[in-house]
Amino acid sequence: MxxxxxxxxxxxxxxxxxxxxxxxxxxxxxxxxxxxxxxxxxxxxxxxxxxxxxxxxxxxxxxxxxxxxxxxxxxxxxxxxxxxxxxxxxxxxxxxxLPLDVHPELGNNAQLGKLLQIIDRRPLEPWDKRSVGRVGKFSQALSGAQLSQRIETLLARTPLHIDGGKKEILSVAWCTGGGQDYISIAAEQGIDAFISGEISERTVHIAREMGIHYYAAGHHASERYGVQALGRWIETELGLDVAFIDIDNPV
Ligand SMILES: [Zn+2]
Missing domain, CATH: 3.40.1390.30 (NIF3 (NGG1p interacting factor 3)-like)
Incomplete structure (x- = not known):
């Protein structure tokens, strides 16, 4: 082509x-x-x-x-x-x-939500057509430690978990990469947990004071899935030869 x-x-x-x-x-x-x-x-x-x-x-x-x-x-x-x-x-x-963060099927956020088995997935800011953050829920309530374990297993990387105090997590919002500041929007909506790639110093205080569990899953780790989904689309729809290469990055 x-x-x-x-x-x-x-x-x-x-x-x-x-x-x-x-x-x-x-x-x-x-x-x-x-x-x-x-x-x-x-x-x-x-x-x-x-x-x-x-x-x-x-x-x-x-x-x-x-x-x-x-x-x-x-x-x-x-x-x-x-x-x-x-x-x-x-x-x-x-x-x-951004177009690859937001795409409703192939995007980083759509793909991460699917991978983490989050259901009822929708935009975190429904008033914004290009909302990067997403929200959904788990089919069964998880403890803070159980969600940590799920992220670790599915992303092959240990997340940093800041305990927000709630015993059970049912609703969850997320934004891949440097999306940590969406935590406030998630907390204001009463969501139980928020996942992003990177964490800032302030994120810890927001999680503790607003009572929301927070997980830093890794900027790189949380953004490996959109480009792979796009690659599969290119292979199927356009018939080109595509290979994903994961260059290790601990951040
Ligand atoms: Zn990024």
Whole structure:
């Protein structure tokens, strides 16, 4: 498939033009025209690029690409090395940030909710069409420790649990990655537990004082699933060769 055509298909699928984001979504760096093999990952790090080169991929597809708002604009140092490696090897870089967090089926949040066996999943802020956070419930009440164990088993990573005091957890809200500040919205709605990727110092006090269990499941760990779902969509719908590479990241 032609690289631009693939970009158009994904842009449309993920509805990128309706998002105000911190980075450009879509084809960020152009490579060869014909895309057959795609490597997917959470972040377009040098390690991921090196594997894509080794495996003769025509494209990399990630959640965290480049050109973030506020970052230095100069193409020097680490940024130069990454971009040079991509261009030297003709590798297209596709990146989808918020659109891949929010997509109702393929998004990071939709996929994490499904993985954690949360039912009745819906937007945390129903008044916002592009609400990143989601809310739902468990089919049976869990204790704080049981939910911790479930996250650990399903994400293969021990979460940091801040006990909010409630004995039973039935309702749960979540936002992958750096979504910790949605905890206040969840607490205001009386939800029993909130899960995000990263945690801030303030999150602990909010959890304790507002009486909501909080779990930091890992930014990387909680955002591995959207890009994999998108990869499966590309394989099935577009017939391209897609492989997900998990570059370990403890954060
Ligand atoms: Zn993220």
């Amino acid at each position: 032609k690289n631009i055509k693939l970009a158009n298909k994904l842009d449309q699928l993920l509805d990128i033009h309706h998002f105000k984001d911190y980075c450009p979504n879509g084809l960020q760096i152009e490579g060869v025209q014909e895309v057959k093999k795609i490597i997917t990952g959470v972040t377009a790090s040098q390690a991921l690029i090196d594997i894509a080169i080794e495996q003769h991929a025509d494209a990399i597809l990630v959640h965290h690409g480049y050109f973030w708002k506020g970052e230095k604009q100069e193409i020097v140092g680490m940024k130069y090395k990454r971009i040079k490696a991509l261009i030297d090897h003709g590798i297209n870089l596709y990146a989808y940030h």
